[in-house]
Amino acid sequence: MHDTISLLILAAGLGSRFGGNKQILKISSLQLPILAFSLQDAVKNNITHAVIVTRFGLADFFEKNIFPYFPSIHFDLVFQDQAMPKLPTNRIKPWGTGHAVLCAREYIRGNFIVVNADDFYGPHAIATAIRFLENNQSNQFCCVGYPLSHTLSPNGPVSRGIIQMDSQNFVTSIVEMVKIQQFSDGSITGHSPHMEKKKNNLNEDSPILLQPQQPVSLNLFGLSANVFPILEQKLQNFLQHNSSSSTAEFYLPIATTAPDVLNKTVIMKMLPTRDRWFGMTYPDDRLLIENQLNRWIAQGIYQI
Numbered sequence: 070m071h072d073t074i075s076l077l078i079l080a081a082g083l084g085s086r087f088g089g090n091k092q093i094l095k096i097s098s099l100q101l102p103i104l105a106f107s108l109q110d111a112v113k114n115n116i117t118h119a120v121i122v123t124r125f126g127l128a129d130f131f132e133k134n135i136f137p138y139f140p141s142i143h144f145d146l147v148f149q150d151q152a153m154p155k156l157p158t159n160r161i162k163p164w165g166t167g168h169a170v171l172c173a174r175e176y177i178r179g180n181f182i183v184v185n186a187d188d189f190y191g192p193h194a195i196a197t198a199i200r201f202l203e204n205n206q207s208n209q210f211c212c213v214g215y216p217l218s219h220t221l222s223p224n225g226p227v228s229r230g231i232i233q234m235d236s237q238n239f240v241t242s243i244v245e246m247v248k249i250q251q252f253s254d255g256s257i258t259g260h261s262p263h264m265e266k267k268k269n270n271l272n273e274d275s276p277i278l279l280q281p282q283q284p285v286s287l288n289l290f291g292l293s294a295n296v297f298p299i300l301e302q303k304l305q306n307f308l309q310h311n312s313s314s315s316t317a318e319f320y321l322p323i324a325t326t327a328p329d330v331l332n333k334t335v336i337m338k339m340l341p342t343r344d345r346w347f348g349m350t351y352p353d354d355r356l357l358i359e360n361q362l363n364r365w366i367a368q369g370i371y372q373i
Contacts, residue, residue, distance in 0.1 A: 073179040073180060074116060074118075074179065074180045074181060074182065074199060074202055074203070075116070075118040075119065075120060075176075075177050075179070075180070075181040075182070076107070076108070076111045076116050076118070076119040076120070076181065076182050076184065077119075077120045077122070077170065077173055077177065077181045077182065077183045077184070078104050078107065078108075078119060078120070078121045078122070078184055078185075078186050079122055079166055079169045079170070079183065079184070079185050079186060079288065080092040080093075080104065080121050080122060080123040080127070080131075080185075080186035080187075081122055081123050081124050081148075081149040081150065081163045081169055082163065082185075082186075082187070090127065091187045091349050092104065092123070092127075092186035092187045093127060093130045093131075093134075093186075094187075094349070094355070095134075096355060096358065096359045096362065097359055097362040097363055097366060098363050098366055099362075099366060099371070099372075099373055101134075101138070101373065102134075102135075102186070102187075103186065103187055103188065103189050103349075103358070104121075104135070104184075104186040104187075105135065105138065105373070106189055106362065106371055107184050107186075107189070107190060107195065108135070108138075108139055108142065109371055109373075110190070110191070110192045110195040110196070111142075111182070111195060111199075112139065112141060112142065113192065113196075114195065114196050114199045116142070116182075116199070117141060117142055117143060118142065118143050118145075119139075119142050119143075119144050119145075120144075120145045120146075120147060120173045120176045120177060120181075121135075121144065121145070121146055121147070121186070122147045122148075122149050122169045122170075122172050122173055123146065123147070123148065123149065123186075124148060124149065124150045124163075125148045125150055125151055128146055128148070131144075131146060132146075138373055145173075145176040147172045147173050147176065148172075149163045149164070149168065149169050149172050150163065152168070152172045154308060154312070157312070157313050157314075157315070159313075159315045160314070160315040160316075162315070162316060162318070163318075164304075164318065164319050165318030165319040165320050165321075166185075166288060166318070166319075166320055166321040166322075167300055167303065167304065167307075167319040167320055167321040167323075167324040167325075168300075168304060168319045169321075170183060170292075170296070170300060170321055171297060171300045171301060171304060174294075174297045177294055178294055179207075179293065179294060180202040180207070180291065180292070180293045180294075181202075181291075181292055181293070181294075182195065182198050182199060182202070182289070182290070182291055182292075183288060183289065183290040183291075183292060183321065184288065184289055185287070185288045185348075187348060187349055188287055188288070188289075188346065188347070188348045189346065189347040189348065189358060189362070190213070190287070190289050190342075190344065190346060191342065191344025191345065191346070192344070192370070193342050193343055193344045194213045194215075194289055194342040194344045194346075195289070197213060197340050197342055198211055198213055198289060198290070198291040198340065199291070201291050201338065201340060202291045202293070205338075207293040207294070207295050208293070208295055208334065208335045208336070209335065209336055209337075209338065210290065210291060210292050210293070210296070210325065210335050210336070210337040210338070211290065211291040211337060211338045211339070211340050212232065212240060212243070212286050212289065212290050212291070212322070212337060212338075212339055212340070213286075213287075213289040213290075213339075213340050213341075213342050214232050214284030214285060214286060214339045214340065214341055214342070215284065215285055215287060215342060215344075215345075215346045216281060216282045216283070216284065216285075217229065217231075217249070217257060217279055217280070217281055217282070217283045217284070217285050218251070218257065218281035218282070219345050219346060220285055220287060220346050220348075221249065221250070221251050221257070222348075222350050222351060222354055223357075224350070224351040224353040224354055225250070225350065225351050226247070226248040226249055226250040227249050227250075227350055228245065228246065228247045228248075228249065229245075229246055229249055229259070229285040229286070229287075230243040230244070230245055230246075230285055230286035230287075230288075230322045231243065231244045231245075231246050231259075231279070231283060231284075231285055232283075232284040232285060232286055232339050234284070234339050238338060238339045238340075238341075239336055239337065239338055239339070240326055240331070240337040240338070240339050241326075241331065242326050242328075242331075243286050243322040243323065243326045244261075245261075245262055245320070245322075245323070246259035246260065246261065246262075246277070246279070247259065247260050247261075247262045248260045248276075249279065255281075256278065257278070257279045257280075257281060258276035258277060258278055258279060259276065259277055259279050260276055260277065261277065284339055284341065286322050287346050287348070288321060288322070290321065290322075290325070292325070295334075295335065296325060296335075299324065299325065299330055299334060299335075300321075300324055300325075303319070303324040303327065303330075304319055304324075307319045325337065347361060347362075
């Protein structure tokens, strides 16, 4: 039993590209949302506490459709749309994953794993992060890295956090890349969002060639309560420039791998995984992940 490691599930997103609340979409023969599979993997690793950061309007779903299936877990619900700072009147999008994690501050005292509600990470990936937290100090964080080629969608371009590391797999930064897609010849390209903002009518930004085995972050982190003061300070800095924005987001990967954080406060280890990630960026992604989950259910890997 783990009374020092919690599971933090981020489930407040709007699912704009998907077209709905994909974090509560019931899929597979078990008719459960993806987050239920992360919860199963957590239970297998003796996790007994989970915090779900969501929107107030989704509370009833979790209380009726998730909590009863996991009697060994104590759940806390946190509502990002009611947390400070309040959203400006011209904005419905939450403040982002960094803010979502900060919303759970009063419910987490020790180490915790962060996952997105609408991403399937796999049992090895989650167990790897838990083992790291068991064996390292509170100023040592981790992120699980997936090969880029294992995280693409056949249904359209995606955004990913490209993990940059030193020779010992310690993270030096996580760089956001957008419009990542693979072509028929196997090549993969992406674009820098910063370049996109600077482009003009005369000079389009050029695509950047990416390597298939390049590790990327899908927001599976192992952190400790030491991260909360860091996020609080970073959020204050973010709001100084974006408090009235309708779209700007405070991203967890960028905040936790900022140069001043990694150089002065913590270290972060990249942990590779043999698992394959599955997510639902587009509606047509649903069939792919549903078929895979049903195969695992038939094999007895997942069950309720």
